[in-house]
Every structure is written in C-alpha cells, then in structure tokens.
Amino acid sequence: MRGWWIAVLAAMVALGLVNVARAEEPLVISVKHTPPFVVAPSAETKPEGFSIELAEEIGRRLDPPRAVRFVLQPDLEQQLDAVASGRVDAGISATTITAERQRRLDFSQPFFRSGLGILVPAATPGLGIVSRVLTPQLAWVIVGTILYILLCAHLIWFAERGSPAFNDRWLPGVAQGVWWVVVTMSTVGYGDVVPKKPVSKVLAAVIIFTGIVMFGVAVASFSSALTVENLRGEISRPEDLSGRRVAVLGGTTSAVAVQRRDAKLVAVDSVEAAAEAVVQGKADAAVHDVPLLQHYVKTHPDAGLVVAEVVFEPANYGVTFPTGSTLRKDVNVVLLQLLSEESGFYAMLRAKWFGTADEPQGAL
Numbered sequence: 001m002r003g004w005w006i007a008v009l010a011a012m013v014a015l016g017l018v019n020v021a022r023a024e025e026p027l028v029i030s031v032k033h034t035p036p037f038v039v040a041p042s043a044e045t046k047p048e049g050f051s052i053e054l055a056e057e058i059g060r061r062l063d064p065p066r067a068v069r070f071v072l073q074p075d076l077e078q079q080l081d082a083v084a085s086g087r088v089d090a091g092i093s094a095t096t097i098t099a100e101r102q103r104r105l106d107f108s109q110p111f112f113r114s115g116l117g118i119l120v121p122a123a124t125p126g127l128g129i130v131s132r133v134l135t136p137q138l139a140w141v142i143v144g145t146i147l148y149i150l151l152c153a154h155l156i157w158f159a160e161r162g163s164p165a166f167n168d169r170w171l172p173g174v175a176q177g178v179w180w181v182v183v184t185m186s187t188v189g190y191g192d193v194v195p196k197k198p199v200s201k202v203l204a205a206v207i208i209f210t211g212i213v214m215f216g217v218a219v220a221s222f223s224s225a226l227t228v229e230n231l232r233g234e235i236s237r238p239e240d241l242s243g244r245r246v247a248v249l250g251g252t253t254s255a256v257a258v259q260r261r262d263a264k265l266v267a268v269d270s271v272e273a274a275a276e277a278v279v280q281g282k283a284d285a286a287v288h289d290v291p292l293l294q295h296y297v298k299t300h301p302d303a304g305l306v307v308a309e310v311v312f313e314p315a316n317y318g319v320t321f322p323t324g325s326t327l328r329k330d331v332n333v334v335l336l337q338l339l340s341e342e343s344g345f346y347a348m349l350r351a352k353w354f355g356t357a358d359e360p361q362g363a364l
Contacts, residue, residue: 110316117290153177185211
C-alpha cells in the first residue's frame with residue numbers, strides 16, 4: 001500500500017516537472033508583416049499588432065502559461081512552410097482558412113471574420129480628377145506638343161518676316177505664328193494668316209503633315225487618360241473587375257478570386273505596393289483582405305484612395321499548426337473563452353486596433 005502511494009506521488013512530481021518545463025519553454029510562433037494584425041517592418045523591431053497581442057494573451061491563459069517568441073518570415077508562403085515543417089509551434093498573422101491550406105496544416109477556431117475588398121481612387125472633384133488624368137505619359141505629350149507649336153511658330157515667323165502676313169516684331173509675330181500653327185495642325189484653317197513666300201509655303205506643308213500627326217497623338221492620349229479615369233471610377237463591385245488591371249498579392253486568396261473574374265492581374269508583394277500601383281495608374285484597382293485595405297486607407301489619408309463598400313468572398317482567419325499538433329486543442333479552448341467574453345480582452349483588443357469592438361467597417 002505504501003509503495004502505491006509512493007508511485008502516485010512520484011507521478012505527480014513528474015507531471016509537475018513536465019508542466020514547469022513547458023512553462024519555461026516559450027511558444028515559437030511564425031508571423032508575417034501584415035498591418036494591423038502584425039506590424040513588424042524588420043526582424044530587429046519587436047512585432048506588435050492585433051494578432052501579436054492575441055497570441056501573447058493566449059500564451060498567458062494556457063495551462064501552464066507559456067511565454068511567446070515570434071519569428072518573422074518575409075512572405076506568406078515561407079510563414080506557412082515554417083509551420084507545416086514543424087520548425088515552429090504555430091503561426092499567426094491574417095491567415096485565411098482555406099481547403100487547400102487545410103490539407104497541409106491544422107487550423108484553430110476562427111478568431112476573425114473577414115472578406116475581400118476593392119481599393120479604388122477616391123472620387124474627388126476639380127483638381128483631384130485633373131491630377132489623376134494628368135499622368136506622366138500625358139504630361140510628356142502635352143509638353144512635346146507645346147514645344148512643337150513654339151518651334152514651328154518661330155520658324156514660320158522667321159521665314160515670313162518682311163511680308164504682310166506676319167508682324168516683323170518678335171513677340172507679336174511669334175504670337176501670330178502660334179495661332180497659325182494651332183489652326184493649321186488642328187485642320188481648322190481659318191485663312192486669316194497665310195504664308196506668302198515660297199520657302200514659307202514649303203515649311204507650311206511640312207507643318208501641316210507633321211502637325212496633324214502631333215495633334216492626333218495629343219488628342220488620343222488625352223482621350224485614353226479620360227477613358228481610364230472613367231473606368232477606374234466605375235469599379236465598385238466584384239463584377240466590375242472583369243477586363244480591368246487589378247493589383248493583387250501573389251499566392252493569396254485575392255489572386256484566385258480576381259482570376260475567376262477574368263481581370264488582368266498586376267502582381268505585387270505587399271498592400272503598400274498594391275496601393276502605389278493604383279495611385280500611379282499602373283492598376284485600375286487593388287483587391288485584398290478588407291481589414292488590411294481599410295488600415296492602409298486610415299494610415300495614408302493623403303493617398304486619395306477608398307475601399308469600396310461591397311465586401312465579397314467571405315473568409316475567416318485562424319491560427320496555423322503543424323498537422324497533428326497537441327497544442328491546437330489547448331489554443332482552441334482559450335480562443336473560445338476569449339470570444340465568449342462580451343466585454344473582455346478580445347473586445348478591448350478589437351477596439352484598440354480597429355476603433356470598434358464590433359466587426360470593422362465592411363466586414364461580413
């Protein structure tokens with residue numbers, strides 16, 4: 001009988017030692033820079049964000065409690081590979097739970113509901129529209145056209161000096177030349193100013209043919225810029241993406257969703273790069289997870305971008321684990337406890353990073 005109690009006591013001591021060892025061993029969690037869920041610009045900076053604080057709180061509530069150590073990965077694929085290979089205990093960022101990923105990983109209970117959003121230029125009146133239409137390419141066409149008109153005006157004035165058609169003084173004569181070149185290259189030809197000298201008529205013939213080409217290029221460039229601006233302004237639903245240039249992050253659910261809608265993919269490696277592509281006119285819109293797009297718009301108010309009201313492709317974020325991980329059940333228990341607390345830690349965390357304890361604007 002005494003030996004039985006000794007065995008029970010030894011087992012309890014051994015179990016206690018195991019728990020102590022587990023408590024001293026930190027959880028190693030793979031993360032990726034995904035503001036506002038993970039804000040980690042470099043490996044040298046301490047990560048912060050919604051997912052970071054959530055993971056630390058989960059660690060504190062485990063039995064026994066566990067410290068958390070984060071390992072920053074450069075992209076989503078390497079983050080998932082680190083988890084799938086077992087090099088880390090888990091992964092957390094803003095990872096969508098999908099059937100394809102479920103085949104190689106285990107997921108926790110969803111801790112955040114999301115969906116895809118569309119980032120487009122804001123509809124601003126007046127100079128805002130002009131600034132978006134006046135692309136660098138169009139600006140060069142306009143500058144080239146002005147220089148062409150000034151050059152031809154000087155040539156025709158110089159050739160016609162002494163004739164009654166043009167004033168002999170430089171400024172009035174060149175002004176007449178500008179007027180004559182404009183009406184000539186635009187094929188209006190009022191006939192109020194007509195070159196008289198033979199050399200001027202030869203020069204006029206050259207200006208007529210080259211001017212028509214130059215004027216046509218300028219008109220076509222401006223029309224194209226206006227058309228692109230109108231198309232960008234018309235994108236407000238997933239159906240509007242068909243045939244448009246859409247910036248997406250490679251290997252994400254947004255890339256798959258955009259491909260299904262027959263859009264022209266513009267591959268980028270970050271939300272910042274996707275937004276920049278829209279601002280520079282390299283893409284008509286950008287598609288990504290709506291909370292991430294909303295965070296970018298909130299932190300870059302001068303970018304002139306907005307997130308369309310329609311949210312599509314509903315999705316859930318979860319913590320990732322290596323297949324068969326024993327940690328998954330313990331984390332799920334803690335997550336369910338956190339989500340069931342109406343005004344507890346989770347609600348405060350959402351309010352801190354999204355400005356509300358409810359679903360962020362546009363969430364499903």
